[in-house]
Amino acid sequence: MGVKLRERWGRQPVWARWALAVYLIGFLVGTRTHVLDVARDGVHAYAMFPQVPLQVFFVSLVVLDPLVIVLVxxxxxxxxxxxxxxxxxxxxxxxxxxxxxxxxxxxxxMRLVPLTIFGVFVVASVLPLHRAVAGMADKPETAVPSA
Incomplete structure (x- = not known):
């Protein structure tokens, strides 16, 4: 699995590898934040938001953020x-x-600025990054020489 994963990343254009790395870092920070919030306050971690759907969504990020990390x-x-x-x-x-x-x-x-900058980066890069990853997924795999 490690060799295939290394090859899959290695076949990406350099800019796509950087973008994927930024995604990973950003979602790791998000995972840490949401896990700590829920560990500290449980399911009521986001009770400051009066809208129950927002509370449920932010608690669900404990699962969604790590899922993004794995898939990315x-x-x-x-x-x-x-x-x-x-x-x-x-x-x-x-x-x-x-x-x-x-x-x-x-x-x-001002505390929303880092989230917004990261969010704009992700949203702006979704289509080109998807195309790059899809293009590399469609190319035939090359044999990796064994050491």
């Missing part, structure tokens, strides 16, 4: 699509759930 780590097209969907929902949920700061204390919204 395997350079799977499904992982790229899932990453895009998760980030759209995550950004929308965070901005909607924190919108009261627009009136109360706009400086609090």
């Amino acid at each position: 780590g395997l350079a799977r097209r499904e992982g790229i699509w899932l990453a895009g969907a998760v980030m759209v929902l995550d950004m929308c949920g965070n901005w909607w759930g924190n919108r009261h700061w627009l009136h109360d204390d706009p400086s609090q919204l």
